Amino acid sequence: MVAGPRLVITGAAGYIGAALAAAARRDGWRVVALGRSPDPTVPSHPWRLGEDPPAEALAGADAVIHLAHQWAAPGAQGEDPNIPGTERLLEATRRHGVRRVVFASSISAREDALNAYGRLKWRVEQTLRAPVELSARIGLVYGGADAGLWGLLCKLVRLTPILPMVGGGRPIQPIRMDELCDGLLRLARMPAPTRAVYGLASPTTISFSAFLRTVARLRFHRPLMVISLPLGPVLAAVDLVSRVVPAINRERVLGLAGLPVIDNAADIAELGLEIRSVVDGLAPFARRKAILREGRALLRYVLGVSPPMGMLRHYVTGIESYGGGRPLDLPAPLLTVPGLLRLAEPVGGKGEGRHTLVERLEMAMILAESQPVGARRLYDYGGTPRWKSVLGLVGIGAIEALLLPVRMVLGRRYR
Amino acid sequence: MSDARPVVVVGSGPAGVSVAWPLVEAGLPVLMLDAGAEAGPSRVAADRSSLASLRTDFGTGRSWRHLIGPTLSGLRNVGYASPKLRTSAAPGFGEDYAVALGLDASGFRAVGAFSPGGLSAVWGAVVCAFQGEELDPRIDAGALDESYRRVAARIGINGSDDDPLADYLGRGLPLQPPLPVSSAAAALLAKKGPGGDGLTVGRLRTAILTRDLGDRNACDLGRACMWGCGVGAIYNSADELPALWGRDNFTLRWRAEVVAVESDGSGPVLRLRDGEKVAARAVILAAGVLSTTRLVLAARGGGQSVPLLNNPAVSFALLSPSRLGRPLAAVGHGAAQLGFRQIVAGKGELFGMLYDADTMSAVDIMSHMPFSRPGAAAVARRLLPAVMLGLGYLPGAYSRNRVTLAADGGLKIEGETSADCAATMAAAGKALRRSMARLGAHMLPGSFRPYPPGAEVHYAGTLARPEDSTADGAIVGLPGVVVADASVIGRLPAKTHTFTAMANADRIGRLWAARLSGV
Ligand SMILES: Cc1cc2nc3c(=O)[nH]c(=O)nc-3n(C[C@H](O)[C@H](O)[C@H](O)COP(=O)(O)OP(=O)(O)OC[C@H]3O[C@@H](n4cnc5c(N)ncnc54)[C@H](O)[C@@H]3O)c2cc1C
Numbered sequence: 001m002v003a004g005p006r007l008v009i010t011g012a013a014g015y016i017g018a019a020l021a022a023a024a025r026r027d028g029w030r031v032v033a034l035g036r037s038p039d040p041t042v043p044s045h046p047w048r049l050g051e052d053p054p055a056e057a058l059a060g061a062d063a064v065i066h067l068a069h070q071w072a073a074p075g076a077q078g079e080d081p082n083i084p085g086t087e088r089l090l091e092a093t094r095r096h097g098v099r100r101v102v103f104a105s106s107i108s109a110r111e112d113a114l115n116a117y118g119r120l121k122w123r124v125e126q127t128l129r130a131p132v133e134l135s136a137r138i139g140l141v142y143g144g145a146d147a148g149l150w151g152l153l154c155k156l157v158r159l160t161p162i163l164p165m166v167g168g169g170r171p172i173q174p175i176r177m178d179e180l181c182d183g184l185l186r187l188a189r190m191p192a193p194t195r196a197v198y199g200l201a202s203p204t205t206i207s208f209s210a211f212l213r214t215v216a217r218l219r220f221h222r223p224l225m226v227i228s229l230p231l232g233p234v235l236a237a238v239d240l241v242s243r244v245v246p247a248i249n250r251e252r253v254l255g256l257a258g259l260p261v262i263d264n265a266a267d268i269a270e271l272g273l274e275i276r277s278v279v280d281g282l283a284p285f286a287r288r289k290a291i292l293r294e295g296r297a298l299l300r301y302v303l304g305v306s307p308p309m310g311m312l313r314h315y316v317t318g319i320e321s322y323g324g325g326r327p328l329d330l331p332a333p334l335l336t337v338p339g340l341l342r343l344a345e346p347v348g349g350k351g352e353g354r355h356t357l358v359e360r361l362e363m364a365m366i367l368a369e370s371q372p373v374g375a376r377r378l379y380d381y382g383g384t385p386r387w388k389s390v391l392g393l394v395g396i397g398a399i400e401a402l403l404l405p406v407r408m409v410l411g412r413r414y415r
Numbered sequence: 416m417s418d419a420r421p422v423v424v425v426g427s428g429p430a431g432v433s434v435a436w437p438l439v440e441a442g443l444p445v446l447m448l449d450a451g452a453e454a455g456p457s458r459v460a461a462d463r464s465s466l467a468s469l470r471t472d473f474g475t476g477r478s479w480r481h482l483i484g485p486t487l488s489g490l491r492n493v494g495y496a497s498p499k500l501r502t503s504a505a506p507g508f509g510e511d512y513a514v515a516l517g518l519d520a521s522g523f524r525a526v527g528a529f530s531p532g533g534l535s536a537v538w539g540a541v542v543c544a545f546q547g548e549e550l551d552p553r554i555d556a557g558a559l560d561e562s563y564r565r566v567a568a569r570i571g572i573n574g575s576d577d578d579p580l581a582d583y584l585g586r587g588l589p590l591q592p593p594l595p596v597s598s599a600a601a602a603l604l605a606k607k608g609p610g611g612d613g614l615t616v617g618r619l620r621t622a623i624l625t626r627d628l629g630d631r632n633a634c635d636l637g638r639a640c641m642w643g644c645g646v647g648a649i650y651n652s653a654d655e656l657p658a659l660w661g662r663d664n665f666t667l668r669w670r671a672e673v674v675a676v677e678s679d680g681s682g683p684v685l686r687l688r689d690g691e692k693v694a695a696r697a698v699i700l701a702a703g704v705l706s707t708t709r710l711v712l713a714a715r716g717g718g719q720s721v722p723l724l725n726n727p728a729v730s731f732a733l734l735s736p737s738r739l740g741r742p743l744a745a746v747g748h749g750a751a752q753l754g755f756r757q758i759v760a761g762k763g764e765l766f767g768m769l770y771d772a773d774t775m776s777a778v779d780i781m782s783h784m785p786f787s788r789p790g791a792a793a794v795a796r797r798l799l800p801a802v803m804l805g806l807g808y809l810p811g812a813y814s815r816n817r818v819t820l821a822a823d824g825g826l827k828i829e830g831e832t833s834a835d836c837a838a839t840m841a842a843a844g845k846a847l848r849r850s851m852a853r854l855g856a857h858m859l860p861g862s863f864r865p866y867p868p869g870a871e872v873h874y875a876g877t878l879a880r881p882e883d884s885t886a887d888g889a890i891v892g893l894p895g896v897v898v899a900d901a902s903v904i905g906r907l908p909a910k911t912h913t914f915t916a917m918a919n920a921d922r923i924g925r926l927w928a929a930r931l932s933g934v
Contacts, residue, residue, distance in 0.1 A: 301788065302788045302789065304789065314483070321487065321491075322492060341787070342790075345788060361788050362778060364788075366489065366776070369470075369482065372471055372478060379467075379470050379796070383740060384740045388740065389739045390739055392797050400786045400790040403787060403790070404785065
């Protein structure tokens with residue numbers, strides 16, 4: 001087997017790190033975590049930002065992607081640990097002759113950024129000096145696991161149908177997790193970069209409130225109303241609240257309100273990256289979610305009980321691989337009360353590859369049969385008294401005969 | 416000086432392997448080319464539990480891995496084709512086939528696969544010998560008889576000559592002891608009909624081991640045949656490849672799709688998909704009827720059209736009310752339990768087989784019920800112990816399909832049946848319903864349904880006319896090109912035909928082995 005290039009990731013256990021490690025491996029890299037490892041299959045070397053990295057971690061490394069960030073303790077004084085920590089890491093990579101270092105910076109990185117985070121990222125960027133050391137200024141990352149800022153936003157959007165916020169109209173530049181990972185890996189293997197800083201964010205902007213509304217609609221299938229609040233009074237209010245609830249503080253508000261817009265179209269073009277609009281980027285989410293909902297209803301209908309999680313996952317994979325990949329447009333009552341399908345299930349019409357309701361029910365049936373919870377309903381290995389069996393057949397026959405005309409009418413639209 | 420060029424056999428299906436053996440045994444250098452990729456891990460794990468335990472035992476966990484496959488390929492919709500393509504075929508089986516052949520089929524369900532062992536990876540393994548009038552008169556019956564015995568010994572066939580169907584299926588073959596039949600089947604066998612109604616019910620011959628043979632094991636009676644065999648009891652020609660491979664004069668190449676048969680003046684040359692050319696002393700095509708026919712028609716050039724035989728087929732369900740409420744069998748085999756032959760007065764006959772309904776996926780049975788899914792499930796649960804599912808075949812003479820090489824090199828198939836096919840099928844259904852009822856098995860109303868042509872995958876006879884091939888399989892007008900699969904069998908009785916195609920391939924192999932090593 002030919003060994004792929006070796007990639008060292010710091011902060012590999014984080015929101016971006018875990019996704020990046022997986023993407024890198026799919027891309028053929030041998031991934032090593034410096035610090036905590038996202039999962040036991042990724043080899044790791046113990047390390048904390050500020051320490052000298054162990055020599056064996058960097059020996060033979062083709063690239064290092066530096067994601068680790070140390071959040072300052074509230075009220076901490078003195079120099080931020082991220083700056084000397086990164087310097088130490090860089091000294092080591094230079095010593096080992098690592099041919100590429102990519103530092104995960106932020107789109108908010110500026111000497112005069114509104115928030116401390118942006119100012120800090122800017123200062124860390126200044127520690128990168130060698131031509132092989134690049135900064136990636138990352139926009140608002142969405143998708144991937146429900147973690148990081150994205151996870152927080154998801155929670156927020158789900159929490160309330162009306163969201164008052166500061167700077168809702170501000171333009172932001174999102175990037176989907178897989179696009180970001182692709183971009184970082186491209187930076188890691190790019191032979192001749194033309195600049196020191198690359199913006200990894202959508203070159204076109206969307207307002208923050210529109211972004212949140214899109215997330216609400218496509219990811220969570222619910223409407224969201226965003227009410228813009230003026231910054232000044234809110235900051236004053238937050239200052240008051242933060243004395244009681246330290247999680248809500250000035251810095252957070254400024255971080256959201258203070259994102260600058262960068263012009264990175266040329267960076268993206270140089271990298272050959274493709275960045276989708278948020279609507280396109282969230283579409284698979286929305287689809288998958290809708291398929292999941294459909295699967296839960298159909299499996300419940302054929303099983304008579306809630307399907308086990310694994311079976312639901314199989315339904316989604318089944319529809320994505322063999323069933324056309326799109327949810328049917330089933331009305332909400334059928335999705336919430338699957339038993340109603342008994343009245344609306346079409347009669348006959350096993351379509352061949354037309355992805356109709358009948359075909360999906362067939363797939364649901366096959367899934368039900370694939371595990372004992374469903375198979376036990378179909379196959380009677382214990383036997384039943386004959387009279388009971390006959391009586392059962394007569395009873396079901398009678399019910400089905402009554403249902404038939406109803407299904408012929410109601411089911412017509414699903415054939 | 417001896418010729419260094421190999422004899423090239425195209426295809427590792429039952430026909431390819433059968434024609435290869437005599438050539439290899441004669442010491443000729445044989446190169447087998449197959450378009451399939453080397454067999455990956457089988458979908459069936461050897462330690463799979465019995466069907467009953469997969470269905471009921473929560474402890475085994477992961478039943479789904481066996482029932483729909485680890486990659487969920489069992490979820491693909493195979494339409495009206497055999498459910499086995501869903502329950503036991505490997506992921507991707509047959510998917511690239513239609514595109515590679517440029518298939519354009521109307522009114523015909525064309526099934527094929529580029530895969531080790533060809534369609535024998537999923538076949539039902541029912542074997543019959545053709546006798547007397549059933550056999551294409553061009554084929555030397557004496558030589559074929561010997562080949563039947565050679566093939567039977569090689570692949571392992573179970574059955575009994577002490578059986579009502581033995582005369583029909585052919586006596587005198589080396590047979591392993593018959594598989595035990597299920598209680599439902601035994602009940603039917605025990606009830607001798609009054610006779611005179613043209614029905615004979617008996618044991619089948621299947622290429623399923625009841626005794627270990629080479630690396631293959633005897634049936635473990637786990638009843639999950641429909642989901643593939645975990646112990647190698649059901650014959651798959653790919654299982655013979657290691658033994659062939661063990662011979663010094665045999666070579667096998669995977670992913671070697673032959674796209675054209677050409678000639679360089681001194682002999683045939685095969686062109687592969689990637690452009691490579693392989694020169695051969697002789698080429699023996701055993702790529703399955705559709706693929707072989709395409710290669711031959713393309714090599715001969717011109718817009719030709721040839722007939723394609725198949726067996727018009729039907730499926731049906733029989734209910735034995737006295738069996739309602741019985742527990743399903745946990746032990747046994749899950750292949751066809753019984754064979755039947757129904758003579759239709761003045762109209763020929765229907766041959767077929769009966770399966771215990773619970774050995775199939777109930778979902779496929781339910782899809783024929785006009786009930787809601789929960790209703791159908793409840794009905795299926797109660798009916799399964801008492802139902803046998805049947806498949807029946809009419810002789811190929813009732814088919815009228817045509818195959819044409821399209822201008823773009825693709826294969827156009829037009830499915831058609833003879834004018835009297837539908838009426839004959841209906842008459843056969845009526846006769847069968849009556850005679851089965853006398854045995855206490857009642858045909859479920861509406862269950863007697865003809866298949867679309869082609870779905871039963873008994874293809875033959877495309878190159879069997881004297882203007883196309885000689886009785887030895889040599890293609891007229893293409894020196895050095897021989898066809899060894901069912902393309903050169905010009906008559907299909909109501910029986911399944913693969914055993915005969917294998918025997919004929921063995922016969923052709925022996926003939927050409929003698930000829931080629933005599934050079
Ligand atoms: C579900 C099912 C059940 C069946 N049950 C029965 C049964 O019970 N009894 C019975 O008698 N028959 C049965 N059959 C039919 C039986 O499987 C076929 O008749 C038999 O497999 C044909 O053998 P073959 O070697 O001619 O062709 P195939 O089995 O089709 O094998 C052809 C081989 O050639 C290779 N190939 C094709 N084209 C090329 C090319 N251009 N270049 C290189 N390689 C190529 C393929 O990869 C394949 O390995 C069944 C079929 C199916 C699908």
